[in-house]
Amino acid sequence: MRRDDAVALRREGVTKLIVQHACWPLEDLLEITRAHAGALASVTHSGSNFVEVAAAGVTKALVLERLAHLGFVPSWY
Secondary structure, eight states: OOOOOHHHHHHTTOSEEEEOOSSSOHHHHHHHHHHHHGGGEEEEOOSSSSEEEEETTOOHHHHHHHHHHTTOOOTTO
């Protein structure tokens, strides 16, 4: 994982940002990130100490649904 300024990474065409803060509680970080992203991005977390930011409408559920539609079955299923 590469740490850098979000604007610099955007120029390279990243697909997801991971947002962390040393002092803010996860719920505060999630709320602030969602407020700044608005409708431009999908902001989620999976119980870890970071927030994930992806393109609007892109979620793990959507990707899994599309993979299932293509016949992909995960090895753990």
